[in-house]
Amino acid sequence: MTTNFSTEFPIDSGKSVADVVHLAYQWVSGSPHTKIPKAELDELPVDAERTISAFSEQVTTACANGQDFAIGGLRYVRTESGLEWTTSIVSLKTNERHVLSLQVSCEALSTAVRLPPPKKPYFIRQALEKLGGGMDGEVPVTDRPFRLAEGEASIAAALISGLARNKLPIVYVSAGFDGNLLVNPNELAQYVSGMAHVVVEPSREFSYHLKTLTNSRNAFGGTVGVYWPESDARKSYFIDEAMPNPRAIQLEIAKDIRLALSNRRLRSTCTWAHLKETISRKRFDLLRSQGSTALQEYIDAFDAEQAAKDGKLIEAEQEISRLHAEIKRLASANQSSVAGLISPGKEQDLYPHEIRDIAIAALQEALRTTRENSRRQHVLTDLLNINQPSRHAERMQEEIKSLFKTYRDMDAPTRSALLNLGFSISEDGKHYKVVFQSDGRYTFTLPKTSSDHRAGKNIASDINNALL
Template identity: 45%
Template structure:
């Protein structure tokens, strides 16, 4: 059945619950090919999109897998790297991403690679994929299997391994102590986007647990990152439509219906890309709020916050004050413990409880609603929610953290649905 896809620039084949679409487009600047594979599996709908884009200077493959639930109550499976990534690398091989080739084995640095390591950590090496930097333990060796990690992250991130502990000491001087060391693994984002450190102990008791956390972090970052524009289905569609219009004009065609159809397809593709750009802008705004909140909240040296950080200003402080206020009502009256708790409350009193305010705001927005219109979307986005509607339900994610993902019906008929959703979301978030 798939042979039918080779007969023309745009085609599709279906078989039961499966469907494959293909789309080819060529312009003077770029050659494009896209494949979409959709499948219904019980209550889940899977969509895999693979786009190949080649210019005179480079070629990229963009891969995206989406899973939507047919029912709001269905639980989505844990995400895994698409098998097609490995297939593409095995079939075509990986070219250079900046100074590093894309491959499924770790990049082992030598003692002369200090300058390269410094550029990778500072984010100015010209790579697009993130860098997973594995430092040497104090006693030598590494805390996990670096080649296995590289195989798991192939096509998603580069795994770079320093040769020894003295290399780490020399590197520290080059990057102002921004490098991880002593066995810690750091994820460094391109263009100086900061780092995230992982080490054994505390939250991660085994190498397997640690490797899983690193893969989850990379996946979450790539999900929230806007893809290369020319590696999207919308771009292939737009290019194909534009070339079809030019061909019709060149042939002197007067077929108005054909013109209208092709123009409509181009406009639809442009609108989709515009929506993607607006979503990216909103995500960056939310991320900026998170960084502002982190910069504005000081622990005073009393507590270590661990892995969690403020998702909005004073969030962690508000949670702690709520817990302390509750605890103060449960201890022995006029006891030393109550005096200490009351003292902390008085010294850290907030003019407005950020948790209660957000609970009430969410209730106000969703009360009596059965779907999300433009005004409600803007107000929810201002609160820090990102909203997508590609499937049969709205999917909302709080502050880009997919641990806090919720679904709302697109055509809810029960006016109490919004109130119930606000109650459920409020309990989990605020």
């Protein structure tokens, strides 16, 4: 059986396990395709299981209470179009927290049936609306983005560096070079709710401060980065041929997170196997405390407990297989990285694709001086054939030349154009001081007024030589 979807997240501790199971009942009865009588979906078992069947459907509920915990859940099995779908919803509440897990598995009943792609179940949206999210470490679980304010770079650094005690991944939306966002954070938060947290930075200047706090690990310049807790792993998303527009990026992020979670074992004991094991243990302990001599009852209780343990063993074996596959994948990726990529430094792009274009230009220059028909020439040619420059620097050069071609003073159109290019402007006596992307290394002085017709050309030349 293939795990189609899997996630777990904290919910409001003010809600009970019974609240979760009743909401799961509503989820089943609310389906227009179910044949399970609504009246049957009401009673909750106590330290026991209860199964209801109708046609190609089966609903099993189970609940158990301990000294310092309560656990309960629903498993819904439905056969349709040659596929057997199994949805397990489990709630585990302790004195410290309340966790909800949801797993969907799918099995083809014949080789002629293809498994469908994974989708996020509607129940997650119901759970967040009706039950409310809890705290995932220091981050609230919600279907809305968490928007950072200026001065909260230390919070962003903790989230990116995995120091916020969160278990769900962080989707970090950085501000573009023009201050705008590449994606719609509200839509993205809806797509990944219950699976990840969407965090939005307030400005490009914020990114520069964050850079020093994260040792340049932060996504920047409009890029969206996904950071997994307790890991240095990060994946970046930006517009390219595979993801040509913001919506494509949002869908790709949600798909990647779904796939990753479906391959990750649930981190807590909030599982259907643990729920069944708990009930079996309570039945066995009850029989023993009552001094029962009914051999068959002992046997039944033992068999049920053993079946629960076998289920956990199967889960462990599947996890071992998955980890072996993950090790092979990471080893392959590491070999590829060592063989074909260089490690990024601490500098960040000051305009789109800057560092990449600089590297490509350096390769082009090296190719011009390389011996004909040498191995070096062949490698450089191959790299340049598949890595075309963006030409963004050339376009900026032309804009700057055009802007200062007839420069006389800092009029409104000139000021607006400079701001759009990424310069900040301040007065400094008889001059203006312009700084590119808030990086003080790239500061230029402009006269407030100029009668020299060559002044504008000289300014443009100075800026282009320093930046481009």
